[in-house]
């Protein structure tokens with residue numbers, strides 16, 4: 391059977407065609423400790439105008455991030471480059487799946503202009519997976535980093551990349567552009583990969599992070615997971631060890647929230663006390679920085695966290 395997705399008008403396009411046939415999973419009521427403000431502030435609207443006027447896509451909107459009200463109020467947004475359609479179909483993710491459109495050659499400059507207009511000191515740039523591109527989108531990351539550096543030389547750049555699986559040379563290309571932080575999320579423990587992140591390979595992602603450090607030992611590396619997807623506590627502790635073997639500096643952990651009834655169900659709401667316990671253990675295992683709380687997301691407070699990350703390295707090395 392052939393499913394043609396790109397001849398259907400945008401308004402009618404099914405956002406998750408691969409999930410349409412799945413049985414519904416009831417969306418669990420959120421506990422009291424997960425409460426977010428409705429996004430209505432003046433700052434939020436200003437950020438939205440800048441995003442729209444530069445024809446940009448943000449992961450904040452595409453992923454349905456619960457922090458959007460607070461982040462956009464402070465003019466913190468994370469840009470998602472290379473379109474809004476992903477070639478993977480992860481069971482947790484709200485980003486549309488399908489055949490992506492061609493790259494927009496103006497996008498690097500558009501992102502750079504928005505960064506300048508928003509006065510960002512630190513910017514997070516992520517992307518959809520582009521398995522359809524020969525380099526997985528590596529050069530587009532490079533062009534975007536270069537455009538931001540040109541327009542805002544003082545702004546530090548954090549990238550959150552796909553896994554570049556089977557894209558030889560892509561990682562080297564991106565690392566050579568010298569982003570300040572290289573983030574690649576593991577998302578969950580290995581036993582969940584076949585159901586939660588079926589297009590990815592756990593040890594490939596670990597190895598990718600390790601290679602970043604081998605290529606550039608000074609580059610900060612970062613990775614994150616969601617909890618509440620059915621993982622065991624011991625599996626999370628093992629994952630921390632795997633990341634430390636790869637010399638990853640910064641771990642983020644947040645509660646998985648189910649975007650729609652077609653997505654993977656929330657298996658557990660992890661309490662703030664359990665997050666605190668994970669954070670304590672992660673620090674004991676040697677991470678320079680750990681952010682673990684129900685509403686932690688990879689890019690949440692990324693600018694402030696980057697400053698703390700630098701300070702933590704300086705304190706450890708005595709530099």
Ligand code: SF4
Pocket residue numbers: 449450451455456457458459461462466467468687688689690691
């Ligand atoms: S946490 Fe990240 S993705 Fe969510 S709104 Fe803030 S900047 Fe956007």
